[in-house]
Amino acid sequence: MIHLAGPALLVAVLAGAGVYGVLARRNAVLVLIGAELLLAAAGVLFVLGTALPAGGLGSPGLLDPTISARPADPLVSGQVATIMLITIAAAEIGLALAVVLLLFRARATSDLTAVRELGEASPSYTDHPDAVTGGSLP
């Protein structure tokens, strides 16, 4: 039995840190770390939703503590949603890191401010990034 204000504050801090990370970072992988933090905040919020009484934030049990009837949710919606969210986040980061790797191969940098435009017509595009980085790329 813990108070629900703690998880709510944690969600707020994680989401704020995620937004800051996405906006303030230049390295593409670090931007993805911010996105992961945002998704983690969403997961905590889903589990927090499971912990709420039936009816969620609009339930009468929240306003009137004498009403404590909480019919069990047989579908455990919030927790299943969190597991699916974690799966989607894993798929997302796998794909996003592949894109970052492709960006690094084509431009020899993962600095997002250095890549102003995408596409092969842009001046920073190179077909031979080996010549730029001076070595064999992964």
Added chain:
Amino acid sequence: MTALDVVFALFASTAAAGALLAVTSRHVVHAALWLVLALGSLAGVYLVLAAEVVALVQVLVYVGAVVVLVLFALMLTRAPIGVRADLDAAPGRRRVAAVAGLATSALIGGTLLAAIGSTAEVPAGDGTASALGSATFTGWVLPFELLSVLLLAALVAAIAISRGRDADTPGLDDLAPGGTADRADPGAGSAAPAPAAAPAPATPAAPSRAVGPDGTS
């Protein structure tokens, strides 16, 4: 203030500190490791919130797989070792980002606190494996199957993206029976334009594609 409150406060403050350090660290690898700390203590938070299976999945997928992926990506993109000043944007933009982050925190936290009020308590949860398993495979079975398709698509797409355009390895369109001429990239190695209708056997310019899959040798 129960014992669970204390445990939750420990895990939550660790997670929050790890998250803040992960987005502010000037050291690339340290940022990824702070992310490990944040996500790992989030698993503890899930445990306190009586979501056992979610905590296990969090440890398996996030701490185990996602962070390893991030570290690999840092290695493969030749992330700089040591403290670097160029990881963050310009100070002006950082200030804007901090304002946006604080505003998001205030908005979400304020809304949730106002909605939850001061009366709610976490009831004893039912996050056991059996409850979650039967929920997943009865009510949530269609989203579950969709997720498996999504994972497969992401896997194939990640391979297809990161494979690049290698000259030596045959691409997907090389494997298609009869059609190799669709790739108009000048960077590909075997630059001899394959004839458009290419059931023809092994042109000398492309010795690596000797036998077509349609059996014409």
